[in-house]
Amino acid sequence: MFSDYLGCWIYSDGKSISCVAFVLEIYKSAGLSDPIASSIQVNEFTKCSYPNINGCRTCSQDNLMRSFFNSHGQLSEPDFSKFLDKEICLGDLCEEMLVNADIFGLSSLLRELIGEGSHRQLVTTMELYHHPKFTHFVNEHFCEAIVIEYLPTGVFSDPFELQRLVDREVFLSASVFGDTNLELPYALSNISVVEIHINVKSDAQKIVVQLPLHSRYPPLNSSDYINITIGKPHLFTRCKPKISQTADCLWTLIDLGVLFGNNVTWRIPCGDALHTRAVTIITFISSIFCSVFIVLSTMYQSKKDKSKME
Amino acid sequence: MGLVNLSRMLLFSAIIRLFLLIYGEWQDAHMEVRYTDVDYLVFSDAAAMVAAGRSPFERSTYRYSPLLAFFLVPNCFLHRSWGKILFSASDLLVGLFVYSILKQRGVPEKVSLWCVAAWLFNPFTFTIGTRGNCEPIVCAVVLWIILCLMNGKVCQAAFWYGLIVHFRIYPIIYCLPFVLVISNKKSVGPSEKPILSQWVSTHKILLESSCSKVASSYSIWFSVRAIFTKEAVLFGLLSGSVFFTFTAIFFHLYGWAFLNEALLYHLTRTDPRHNFSIYFYYIYLHHQEGFSALEKLVSFLPQLIVQFTVVLQFYEDLPFCLFLQTVAFVSFNKVITAQYFVWFFCLLPLILPWSRMRLKWTGFLCISLWIGSQAHWLMWAYLLEFKGRNVFLQLWLASILFLAANTSVLLILMQHHVYAPLFQPLVHSREENSGKLE
Numbered sequence: 001m002f003s004d005y006l007g008c009w010i011y012s013d014g015k016s017i018s019c020v021a022f023v024l025e026i027y028k029s030a031g032l033s034d035p036i037a038s039s040i041q042v043n044e045f046t047k048c049s050y051p052n053i054n055g056c057r058t059c060s061q062d063n064l065m066r067s068f069f070n071s072h073g074q075l076s077e078p079d080f081s082k083f084l085d086k087e088i089c090l091g092d093l094c095e096e097m098l099v100n101a102d103i104f105g106l107s108s109l110l111r112e113l114i115g116e117g118s119h120r121q122l123v124t125t126m127e128l129y130h131h132p133k134f135t136h137f138v139n140e141h142f143c144e145a146i147v148i149e150y151l152p153t154g155v156f157s158d159p160f161e162l163q164r165l166v167d168r169e170v171f172l173s174a175s176v177f178g179d180t181n182l183e184l185p186y187a188l189s190n191i192s193v194v195e196i197h198i199n200v201k202s203d204a205q206k207i208v209v210q211l212p213l214h215s216r217y218p219p220l221n222s223s224d225y226i227n228i229t230i231g232k233p234h235l236f237t238r239c240k241p242k243i244s245q246t247a248d249c250l251w252t253l254i255d256l257g258v259l260f261g262n263n264v265t266w267r268i269p270c271g272d273a274l275h276t277r278a279v280t281i282i283t284f285i286s287s288i289f290c291s292v293f294i295v296l297s298t299m300y301q302s303k304k305d306k307s308k309m310e
Numbered sequence: 311m312g313l314v315n316l317s318r319m320l321l322f323s324a325i326i327r328l329f330l331l332i333y334g335e336w337q338d339a340h341m342e343v344r345y346t347d348v349d350y351l352v353f354s355d356a357a358a359m360v361a362a363g364r365s366p367f368e369r370s371t372y373r374y375s376p377l378l379a380f381f382l383v384p385n386c387f388l389h390r391s392w393g394k395i396l397f398s399a400s401d402l403l404v405g406l407f408v409y410s411i412l413k414q415r416g417v418p419e420k421v422s423l424w425c426v427a428a429w430l431f432n433p434f435t436f437t438i439g440t441r442g443n444c445e446p447i448v449c450a451v452v453l454w455i456i457l458c459l460m461n462g463k464v465c466q467a468a469f470w471y472g473l474i475v476h477f478r479i480y481p482i483i484y485c486l487p488f489v490l491v492i493s494n495k496k497s498v499g500p501s502e503k504p505i506l507s508q509w510v511s512t513h514k515i516l517l518e519s520s521c522s523k524v525a526s527s528y529s530i531w532f533s534v535r536a537i538f539t540k541e542a543v544l545f546g547l548l549s550g551s552v553f554f555t556f557t558a559i560f561f562h563l564y565g566w567a568f569l570n571e572a573l574l575y576h577l578t579r580t581d582p583r584h585n586f587s588i589y590f591y592y593i594y595l596h597h598q599e600g601f602s603a604l605e606k607l608v609s610f611l612p613q614l615i616v617q618f619t620v621v622l623q624f625y626e627d628l629p630f631c632l633f634l635q636t637v638a639f640v641s642f643n644k645v646i647t648a649q650y651f652v653w654f655f656c657l658l659p660l661i662l663p664w665s666r667m668r669l670k671w672t673g674f675l676c677i678s679l680w681i682g683s684q685a686h687w688l689m690w691a692y693l694l695e696f697k698g699r700n701v702f703l704q705l706w707l708a709s710i711l712f713l714a715a716n717t718s719v720l721l722i723l724m725q726h727h728v729y730a731p732l733f734q735p736l737v738h739s740r741e742e743n744s745g746k747l748e
Contacts (some may be wrong), residue, residue: 107727183583275591280592284609290642291613298619301725302729304721
């Protein structure tokens with residue numbers, strides 16, 4: 001009876017429901033609120049305060065970040081969160097939603113930065129909570145997972161590199177928004193946002209996203225290194241039925257909640273402003289010294305050559 | 311060396327390059343680290359834009375003449391390695407031109423072939439073309455210009471010079487020696503071609519100079535006056551017109567994007583990321599504050615003084631002058647990347663027959679100094695970029711060491727070089743001479 005119930009919280013060991021909601025659901029099943037029973041939710045949540053936010057939007061609007069960036073012209077993260085809530089929550093309640101709203105859930109989320117130096121990989125490993133209907137649902141639908149990473153100023157993703165990953169079918173698609181200048185140092189650059197789409201298969205136990213990242217030259221600091229923190233991603237799924245001709249896709253914004261443990265920190269070496277004076281003086285002295293040496297040798301050599309010729 | 315001749319050498323070089331092209335394709339497909347240079351991908355993307363009727367400058371970091379994108383359009387419909395084949399072919403052309411220049415100057419066959427081998431089998435040069443760098447084209451054109459000048463074809467030389475300065479700005483440093491060499495009075499043969507001074511074995515050079523006793527001018531003022539001969543003015547005007555014509559055409563096609571990316575970027579480039587230049591750390595430390603006019607002047611001055619001195623003292627020995635200029639230009643530049651080395655590698659075979667230096671042991675010393683200081687720099691760069699260790703100071707000191715090594719090798723080469731003007735100067739009688747000097 002309660003297997004499709006919207007009012008459940010999903011924990012790593014399965015679903016749970018609050019006492020009040022449980023009792024009220026019993027009354028509803030007993031026919032207490034007929035004939036309007038099907039339009040009443042007895043939980044204390046709406047679809048938008050449920051851990052996973054669900055909504056239906058047209059499939060053609062497939063790139064969330066692009067819609068946000070085009071309509072807002074900037075990439076502020078709090079604004080993006082509000083945008084998401086509004087866009088998804090205000091989507092129509094499509095029929096499938098009630099039945100399948102909690103198909104996607106995570107039982108664990110691991111974030112790590114692998115590699116050394118200026119070129120590393122941000123690896124996000126998401127273990128999927130295995131809902132009993134998951135396999136069937138994913139077989140009937142084209143499903144993709146969408147990861148949106150907010151990258152702080154000091155790191156960037158190379159759009160051309162991402163395109164090569166798309167060509168090799170590692171990702172379905174990948175886009176970068178915001179500062180895509182690959183050459184600027186930290187001080188002159190801005191945040192960027194990466195949106196990646198990955199195919200979800202019915203036998204998928206977990207989704208692993210490896211995003212190659214590069215660091216910029218950081219601002220000067222006397223402590224030799226600075227730490228750059230990459231926060232949590234936004235995670236969605238988007239599904240479209242394989243058979244029906246509907247133009248609507250079921251979107252689910254997956255709440256990472258307590259699963260999200262740690263921000264990832266990247267330690268980048270930086271120059272020291274204390275070196276400036278010494279470096280400037282020695283650089284110019286070396287340059288002048290070498291050039292004077294060459295000039296004197298040239299003149300001496302030239303004199304020697306021409307005296308030989310006479 | 312009996313079995314070796316130029317055609318066999320060229321054929322063997324072509325086979326090596328073809329093998330590397332194929333290997334490069336394999337490595338790109340199967341290994342994490344690509345063989346192909348990032349720049350080649352930039353050129354290819356820009357060529358794809360051009361093929362689609364768009365501007366090549368829509369491809370970010372494309373900072374070259376649109377001509378390069380045009381040349382690579384066949385990448386889109388023939389094969390993606392078309393560009394690499396073009397560059398490798400230019401590579402072989404450089405070998406051919408080196409041989410031609412040396413033979414025209416009377417260098418014996420065996421010595422010529424060794425010099426050509428110094429280019430064709432230099433691991434640095436054959437990887438450059440096969441990895442997809444466009445520098446071999448520039449080298450081929452520079453050598454072709456020297457050949458044209460040697461054969462008295464000033465107009466042709468002017469056309470190619472205007473074109474190559476449009477393509478890659480650095481050859482502008484050659485304008486003064488070209489003009490001085492054109493205007494310097496020289497003997498002319500029956501077919502109106504200038505007479506080239508012929509190679510003499512360096513063992514005999516001290517006793518019998520083929521350069522003769524001549525009033526070639528030592529006065530800078532005289533050289534400056536000499537710039538305004540008819541031929542020199544023609545050369546200047548024609549090459550300038552070619553340069554401005556191409557600039558105007560592409561400005562008309564692509565607007566300010568072309569001017570900013572292809573021209574102005576190179577003139578104002580201050581890249582704080584690490585590279586061989588001694589200025590990289592200085593630029594990084596100052597990047598946020600900007601640079602004062604005095605600092606810009608002081609960093610430009612050593613370059614300028616060296617260039618002028620070298621040109622005014624050595625312009626008559628044109629290949630030697632160009633070689634010294636190029637080494638100095640690269641060494642004192644604000645940004646140095648490995649592909650710039652090819653600019654002087656193509657001129658090195660032209661001066662080797664006139665060098666008293668032997669491979670044992672001075673030659674080995676030079677090679678070791680240069681490669682050793684580079685390897686030392688690369689080690690620190692690897693620690694910084696791939697291990698994330700803070701070694702900025704050590705890397706910067708390594709770049710100063712590299713400048714010192716470059717300077718030392720330059721001076722050793724200069725010291726061992728036998729000065730040999732390209733053209734046989736006019737022979738004046740003693741009386742005329744003294745009259746002129748008074």
